[in-house]
Amino acid sequence: MKKEISAEIMTIGDELLYGQVVDTNSAWLGQELGKTGIRVKQITSISDNPDAICEALTQAISRVDVVLITGGLGPTKDDLTKHTLTRYFNTELQLHQPSLDDVEDIFRKYNRPMLEVNRQQAFLPASCTPVRNVLGTAPGMLFQEQDTVIVSMPGVPFEMKRMVTDTVLPFLQQHFQLPQIMHKVVQTIGIGESFLAEKIADWEDTLPPNLKLAYLPYLAGVRLRLTGFSDNQPVLEAQMQERIDALAALLPDNIFAFGEVTLEEAIGQLLKERNLTISTAESCTGGLVAHKLTSVPGSSAYFTGSVVAYSNDVKKVQLGVSSETLETHGAVSEETVKAMAQGVRRLLKTDIGISTSGIAGPDGGTPEKPVGTIWIAYADAHQTIARKINYNKTRLLNMEYTTLQVLDLVRQSLRRRVEE
Template sequence: MEKILASIITIGDELLIGQTVDTNSAWMGRQLNDAGIWVQRRVAVGDDREAIVRALDEEGKLSHIVLITGGLGPTADDITKPVLLGYFGGKLVQDEPTLARLMSFFEARKLPVLERNVAQALVPDSCTVLQNMRGTAPGMWFEKEGKIYVSMPGVPHEMKGLMESEVIPRLQERFTTPTLLHHTLITYGMGESFVAERLTGFEAALPPHIKLAYLPSYGLLKLRLTSVSPGKTSAATEMKTAFDTLRSLLADVAVAEADEPMGVILGKILLEKGLTAGTAESCTGGNIAGQITAVPGSSRYFKGSVVSYANETKMNLLGVKAATLEQYGAVSEQTVREMAEGALKTLNVDCVMAVSGIMGPDGGSGEKPVGTVWIAVGGKNDIRTTLHRFRYDRSRNTDMTVVAAMNELRKWLKL
């Protein structure tokens, strides 16, 4: 069965200069993959006519489907529609459903309707209009030389609505796609090269249509198995066998069997056990709590955090002793243990994470270099401490500490 290939073109100078981060492509890639369509290229171009035409030419030669986002707004720098008109031919015509929705949008908000707003209802007659129920600029579906080109607004909320309601259903009707299956194992505590060494025989025994990818991130290592197969039932059975083998080979470092953030993984365990948690954070400045509360429904198991950045706060809110700070320092096993004990009382929770460290770029010493972090996790009768030494910049040291603290609590909960 032929693999259906897609390219994504994102348009906008703001993407090239780093003013806006392209989150659209990642989301679109996941949706296409779920539909059995393989994204082989992602291209960003500026608001430049020649660059857009060149990208359309190149991607149309390589892929069955070219998805385009951006440049459909009402201002002069939004040039995607006139470029597409020239590329696919035809003339601009008014799309009545779009105009009616546009007029209703402005009337409901008691806003004046400008000519440039009305112009958004003009579309090339060479396209099929895709109704944008979340905004004013419609999507446009073109076909040329057997290839499909779809233009959508760059606003993520609007693009997602069009993809879900119009683009994906139409593509699934048009193409018969192979079954794409992914299964991810998350590990912690073993470097990528050491994991690869352990899996040498496993990888060599995989059939050609199953691939293993290594995806390291902040101390975690994601191992993703991908299968491309024409038969859904047989593919699922074969994938399960391969994944079970992978999991058994890495049982000692396995964290989770799904591609989920650590905050989600930890939350599921807390819910399963019916326990509540909190944090006492110094060097992470509330980032652990932020990761946990980013998960919908986290209020069922997370009560709060004490961000005790200053020693004074550690003493006043967590009961850390002045003598402990004076003798051992803020970054010490003794201090994080007392922070954890204080957080258990202050937050009235079943278990806690407490962290104190030196994130950099300054503040380190020979005894405690930048990247030194003490973590304490546990409950009323069992608090466990670990020393971590990270070696990166301030931002990455912080991210590594957040993941490490949640993983330490995960291990404690699994005891």
């Protein structure tokens, strides 16, 4: 097998360290590098300090084959990356006419005057290979040092992404002999990371050396990512699919999709395949379930509408929940949530109705029904199912967890309908 090529991603900017800007560039770069067979070994965030940048770059060059730098290439005084790299590589700035032409074209296009600081962006280190920026005024810079490729790019995400796609990745693919790499993702829900690991321990122990498993937990489940390395892609594809099939047999109740598919997308596909419609009646989730369902393109084929029944009056008038049910059992109860699911299904004339009612917090709980006590329900022409959830986290986490649980209740109910 070919030598594994490793990379380090370096992000530069005080705003990242202060938390004023979220670093989305590293996540995207990691995904794109992984697709080409380059393994990200480290991600480093650095302040706008020349000495810190130089020290971090020296360390990165000593341990990886590729260093991708984002940030610090703007026209203002706090953008220090270009000048720091010029000093680091013991070179000097010189005008790069094609870059100046690009900058002038941008200002001409928007009919804006070009300042001297903008012209200065076309001055690049003499020893670098310029990387064209077709969407902005800051060109990228590619250096080679001790068998390591270093590329500096703007921190603006859409500029960086275009630069990587058009120039950087093609260069790296030609420069290095990259191994074939393949990822397969298995989406699970309803089982925690430790329980999942125990359940598939024997399967994991028998993975061959060229296959690696990663556990990526989220609020209600775990994404499993199987990564394979080989010089023979068809053989690798068959090898990985065989292992995925074996895993699916171990987790028939917990796997809801393969690949980068969300739970709401998986449910939407099930509803379309079965030609079924759905509506929601929401109290504690405040419309979040409806938002998830309608975030999927084409959801109008199966999603009809929603009633956010936050008050008891709405539960009674719109959904037909009886006063007796509310007085006897309360809004947060099995009886009420079942009536809500049946009521919205009847009101909006859908095949399926789902509902939520609970105490999301941070207050409103009682000794009998503490914060985090939540009921969810599913109703169709054949059955009405209710489940109680106890998840005493923050208000938003309680709402998000409830949304995932009620969507999973839909998935399980649809699955049982097929099996029956």
